[in-house]
Amino acid sequence: MYDFLNDYNQTVHPNLLKEFVDINNKKLSGYGLDECCDDAINSIKKLLKSPNADIHFMAGGTITNLTTISHILKPYQAVIAAETGHINVHETGAIEATGHKVVTVKTEDGKLTPELIKPVLDYHCDEHMVQPKLVYISNTTELGTLYTKQELKKLYQFCQKHHLYLYLDGARLAMALAAKDNDITFPDLAKYTDAFYIGGTKVGAFAGEALIFNNLSINHDFRFNMKQKGAILAKSWIIAVQFKALMENNLYISLGKHSNDMAEKLKNLFENEGLTFAAKPQSNQLFVNFPNQLAKKIISLYALDNLGQTDPSHICLRFCTSWATQEVEIENFAKQLKALLRK
C-alpha cells in the first residue's frame, strides 16, 4: 500500500544498520565533537575534494534548511526560491518563523535560472522591500527534475556577480547525481554552491543530512545557531556513522541509481500505456496524469500523493520509488494497472 508513497517509508539500509550496531559499545563525547563525526566529515571532504569544507550533521531537511538559511541572512534579507520550493510549500513557514521572507519565482520545471532571478533583483530596489540575498534551489527539484552542470555553473556565476549566495537542498541529491541526464559531480557542488546538504533520510538513513559550507565567510559560529534551533543531537555520531557508510564504495550514488531505475520501469510502463507526465521524468519521482476514473481506482489501492486535477479530466498522482523499492513491487503494480485499464 505504501509502495510508491515516498522514499522514506523504510528505516535503514543494511550497511548503515551495521554501523549503527557496531558503534553501540563505544563511549563518545557529545554534540558532534566525537571521532565518528570527524571520520565521516573526512570521508565527505575527500569525496568533495574540498579539504576546507565545514560540515555539520542534522536530523532532517526542514531543520537543516531553517538553521542554515537563518544563519546566512540578516534580519531584513530574503531567500529567493521557486514557487514549488520545499521551503516555500512544505515546511509550514519554517523560514518565515526565523524572520525571513521567501520571495518566490514561478517556474515551469521547478528550476531557477539567472533569467528568472534577474527581475526579482530589479524589483527589490530599496529599503521598503526585503533584500534578496540567498538563492535556494533543490536538486533533484520537488518536481523530480535535474540541474545540468552548465545550469548550476551559470546560476552560481550569476549569484557571485550579484552578491547573492547559492544554497542547494540535496534531500534527493543521490537521485540527482545518479540520474541518466546528470553531469554534476560532488566536487562540482563544492565549487558551484556556497552551501548545500547531502540528504540521508531519503537515501537509506534512518535520519540525517550532512550540511556543507563551501563559502567560509558565511558559516562563522554556526554551531551556536545549530544549538539554538535544537539542531545538534547529543549523540550526533549516530548520523555520522551512517554517512560514513553512505560515502563508502559509492553506496550513496548506488542507492540513488536504484531509486531512479525503479522509477524508470514505472515511467516506461506509463508511457507504453499512453499516459503523460506533469513534469519531465528524470529521477525517482514521477508526476503522472491519469484519467479521473483510473486515478480514483489507483488511490483506492495505493497510498499515493494526490496533486489534484491537472485538467478537468485528469488527476496527477506522484509515484515515488526508493533505495528499498523491489522489482516485484513494480511488476505487481504493472499487472494491476493493466487489469484496471483492460476493464
Add this chain to the structure above:
Amino acid sequence: MYDFLNDYNQTVHPNLLKEFVDINNKKLSGYGLDECCDDAINSIKKLLKSPNADIHFMAGGTITNLTTISHILKPYQAVIAAETGHINVHETGAIEATGHKVVTVKTEDGKLTPELIKPVLDYHCDEHMVQPKLVYISNTTELGTLYTKQELKKLYQFCQKHHLYLYLDGARLAMALAAKDNDITFPDLAKYTDAFYIGGTKVGAFAGEALIFNNLSINHDFRFNMKQKGAILAKSWIIAVQFKALMENNLYISLGKHSNDMAEKLKNLFENEGLTFAAKPQSNQLFVNFPNQLAKKIISLYALDNLGQTDPSHICLRFCTSWATQEVEIENFAKQLKALLRK
C-alpha cells in the same frame, strides 16, 4: 576517560537496539502517523493512566522545549524558570529565539516553589512588562535534586490558581522517578502538570523524547508548530519503538535506578573521603567540591564538567553516571582517587 562526563555518551540500550533492528523491514507512513507511533503512544497512556493524553515524539530536549514553549505562549508572554534551568543556561537562547523572555528566579537547589514565584507575579503588573504565563521546572533538576509529590502538587495548584501553566522537563525523569527519595508516579505527572516530557536520550535511547500534553486546551494544532520548528522526523517510528521498549517491563525506571545506584556508590566514596557536595546528592549527578590540587589531577585523568571555584580553595566537578555505567568503572575510579589522596 568519558566515564562520568555525562549520561549520553553511549548509543543505545540492547532492548532498544533490538526494536530498531526489528522495525527495519516494515513499510510505514511518515511523520509520526504510523502504527509504531500509535503503539508507543498507547503504552505511555497506559503507564500514565491517562487515555486522553496527547503525545508527540521529538529528537532532543532543546527542540522539545522550544517547540512546546513557543506553542503555549502568546507573543508577549514569558516563561518562569530557575536561574539554573536548562532553558535559561544551556540552550543558546532557544526560547528567546522564538520570541519569549525567560524570567528567572534565584534558587538554592534548582527547584521552584510558590513562594519563589509569587513575587515574580506581583512584580509583573502591567503591559510594560512581559506577562509570565508558564512555569518551567526540571525533574531531576539541573543540580540533580528532586521534587516531592507534595511539592509538585502545591506548585501545580498554585499555577492553577494564578492561571499559569506548569511544564516539566523530564530529560532525566527516569532518574527522578527511580530516586530513593522519590514519591512521584507517572500518573502524578499526568495529574500535576499541564505538559511534560519523558526523556529518552539520557536513558538509553539513541535520541528521543516523548512530549505529553495533559491539558488539552494548550495543544491545539501542535503538529503544525512541530513541523515548522523542524521537530517532526520523517521516520518518527524510530523514536517510537525505543519508547515502546523503554515502557515495557519497567525498563525506563530500571535504567534510572541503575544510574542512581552507580552515583550512590560514588557518593559514598566521596563522603567517606570527607568531600562535600555543592548540591544535595539525590540522583545520578553529583556536584563535588574538591580541593583545587585534587580537582586538577582528576580532570587531567577524566573528562568531567568543571563548574569552577566553589570557594578559593575548592573546585566543583560534576560526576554523572548513566544506565551504561559499570561497577568496575566506579571501582577503578575509587582506586585512582584513593591513590591521589594518599600521595
Add this chain to the structure above:
Amino acid sequence: MYDFLNDYNQTVHPNLLKEFVDINNKKLSGYGLDECCDDAINSIKKLLKSPNADIHFMAGGTITNLTTISHILKPYQAVIAAETGHINVHETGAIEATGHKVVTVKTEDGKLTPELIKPVLDYHCDEHMVQPKLVYISNTTELGTLYTKQELKKLYQFCQKHHLYLYLDGARLAMALAAKDNDITFPDLAKYTDAFYIGGTKVGAFAGEALIFNNLSINHDFRFNMKQKGAILAKSWIIAVQFKALMENNLYISLGKHSNDMAEKLKNLFENEGLTFAAKPQSNQLFVNFPNQLAKKIISLYALDNLGQTDPSHICLRFCTSWATQEVEIENFAKQLKALLRK
C-alpha cells in the same frame, strides 16, 4: 516637484494643527491612557455606531499592520494577501519578521474575492503547510481601486464560514469612503471586518492610524503586544487629538474627497489626451501609461513613482494627489503636459 509624488508630503491639516497647539499646556497620563485618547476613541465609536469597539492609536501603517497581524495569528498561521498588498511588497518583510508567512494571490485589480481565496484554502491541507487564518485587504487598494459594500460583505461572510479573520488596511480609507463609486459606510466597516484601521498619515495627520477591533475575541491583551513592538507612544494623545479633529464635521471624508477630486481632474486630462490606465482610476492614485519618451520628460520635471514598462513602448507613472493638492498644481501640470505633447 513633489506635487504628485505621494499623499504624505505635507505635515498637517490646519484643524489638526490647532488641536496640537491647544493640547500643549495640559498635563496628561502617558501611553494612551489619558482623557484625550478616551475622547477620540468615543468620537470614533460614535461614527462606527459601535460602542464596544476596541480602539488603539499607532504612529504608522507598517507598525499597525505588524502589531495587529502578529497579535491575531498563532506561530504556524499565515495571512492571505493580494500579491500587490502593502504587507507583501512595501514593508520589508515586517510580517515575516514576526514569524508569519504572507500567502499571496495574484489579482487583476488588487482586490481579493472568495473565488480567489478558496483555492488557497484547498491547497493548504495539512500540517506540512502553514495554516491560512487571516485575510488582509486594503481599501483603497494599492492600485487605487475600491471594494463595494457587496464585495466586502461577501468576503466577510466567506471568512466567517471558513473560520478566517478579515483585516482591512485603511491607510487610504478616507479616499475609499469618499469615492464616487463607494457605497461603504463606517458602520459597514465595523460590521464586515474583524479589525481595520483608519489611516491618518495620508489624510492630513502628521502621523497616526486608529486601529479598531470589531471582533473582541482576537484583541485580548493587545496593549502588551503594542508595547513589545514599540508601538505605544508615550504621548499618545498627540495622535488622539488629530483623530478627534478628523472625525469632526466630516473632515476625514472631506479630505478624502478633495484628494479624489484633484485626481479626477488629472484623470480627465489624461483621458482627453488619449492616455490609458494600468488600473481603473477610482480614487487619488492614478497609474498612467505614458509613451516612453513622454514618461521620461515628465519624470525629469516631477518626482513621481515609476512603475516601469507596461509594455515595450509604455512606462507607467503613478500620480498621487492629496488633501493638500491645489487646483493650480493641476493646472500647471496640465499646461506642461500639453506643451510636451504638442512639441
Add this chain to the structure above:
Amino acid sequence: MYDFLNDYNQTVHPNLLKEFVDINNKKLSGYGLDECCDDAINSIKKLLKSPNADIHFMAGGTITNLTTISHILKPYQAVIAAETGHINVHETGAIEATGHKVVTVKTEDGKLTPELIKPVLDYHCDEHMVQPKLVYISNTTELGTLYTKQELKKLYQFCQKHHLYLYLDGARLAMALAAKDNDITFPDLAKYTDAFYIGGTKVGAFAGEALIFNNLSINHDFRFNMKQKGAILAKSWIIAVQFKALMENNLYISLGKHSNDMAEKLKNLFENEGLTFAAKPQSNQLFVNFPNQLAKKIISLYALDNLGQTDPSHICLRFCTSWATQEVEIENFAKQLKALLRK
C-alpha cells in the same frame, strides 16, 4: 496630580512647537530622506564633532532599542544589561521578541562596570550558551544615577578589548549631561560608545529619539531594519525639526538642567525632613523612602510611581521632574508634605 509622575506628561516645548508650525506648508520627500532631516543630522554631527556619524530619527525609546539591538546582533548573540535596565524590565520583552536574550547583571546603582561584566563573559564559554556581544547601558540610569567620563571610557575600552559593542540608551541623556556630577560631553559619547541615542520624548519633544552610530561597521543597511520594524515615519521631518530646535543654543542641555534643578529642590526638601533615598539622587528622578503611612497619604494626592516596600516600614516612591516642572509645583508640594508631617 500628574506633577511628579514622569517627564513626558506635557506635549512639547515652545521652541519645538514653533518649528512644527513653521514646517507645515513645506512639501517634502518621505521616510527620512528630506532636507529637514539632513539639517538636523548636520546639527547633531556638529555637536558631536563627528562628521561621519550615521544618524536616524525614530519615535520612541522602545522601538529605537529593539531596532538597533536586533540590527547589531546575530541570532545567537545576546545583550548584557543591568537587571534594572529598561530593555530588561519595561519593554515587554521587545528584545526577546526579536530573538535575543538579555543577559542580566545585578548592580547596586544601575550601572555596569568591567568588573561586573567580566564574569558574564567567563561564564558564557561555548555554543551551548548565548554569545554576549553587546553591552547596553543607560545614562542617566533607570535609578537616576550617572556615569562619569572615566567610567564610560573604561567600560568602552573593556568592550573593545573583549570584542563587545557598547550601546547607550539616552532617553534621559539631557539630564545626564546637565547633571552637577557630570563630566561627559557629546563628543565623548561619539568617542566612547559604538552607538547611542539622544532622547527627545522626555526632553520636550512630542516624540522622537535620534540614534547615532559611531561605529560604522555595525550600521550597514540599517534603514532596511528600521522599515521592517515599522520605525521609519513617513513624515520623519516632524522629528527632525524638533531635534534641530533642541540642538540650538544649548536648549537640550538647558532643559535637562531645569529638570535636575527642580529635582534638587525636592531632594533638599526630603533631606531636610530626614528622608532617605533608595538610589543616589543625581538627576531628575528621586527614589524616596517614605514611612508607610506617609507614602499612602502622598499617593492619595499625587499620581506617582510606587516601587513597593523598601523595608517593612518604608515604601519607595519615585519623584520625577521635567523640563516643564514649575517652581510653584515644588512649593505647593513642599507645603503639603510639611502639613502631612506635622499632623
